[in-house]
Amino acid sequence: MYLHLGNDVVINTEKIIAMFDIDACTVSKKTRDFLAAAQKNGEVINVSYELPRSFVVCIDRGKTKVYISQLSTKTLSRRKLSI
Numbered sequence: 001m002y003l004h005l006g007n008d009v010v011i012n013t014e015k016i017i018a019m020f021d022i023d024a025c026t027v028s029k030k031t032r033d034f035l036a037a038a039q040k041n042g043e044v045i046n047v048s049y050e051l052p053r054s055f056v057v058c059i060d061r062g063k064t065k066v067y068i069s070q071l072s073t074k075t076l077s078r079r080k081l082s083i
Contacts, residue, residue, distance in 0.1 A: 004079050005047045005056065005069045015058040019073045022052050038066045 001013040025031045035055070038044050043063070046052075048070035056067045056076070069076065 003056075003076060005067055005076070006071055007047050009045075009047045009067065011056070011058060011067065015060050017057045017059060019054060019056045019076055021054055021073050022068075025055075035066065038064065044068060 002010050003013050003016065004010050020031070026035070035044070044066045046068045048068070050070040052068045052070060054069050054071060054073045054076060056069065058065045058067065071079075
């Protein structure tokens with residue numbers, strides 16, 4: 001199955017490790033440190049330039065990718081596409 005994150009970005013759901021609500025998770029220092037390290041390593045892919053509401057952590061070919069999306073985790077969980 002696939003998940004449409006917005007702005008023509010589609011990812012394979014088998015590669016998703018977790019989906020997080022940005023407002024709820026960035027309160028934690030560990031989450032902020034994780035996102036800062038991912039940004040520094042070039043692992044962050046910003047899917048939209050609107051206000052971010054969620055981020056999705058994936059493993060693709062042994063590398064971590066963090067997708068920042070303007071869609072809520074609730075919306076993303078309903079968007080799974082079967083192709």
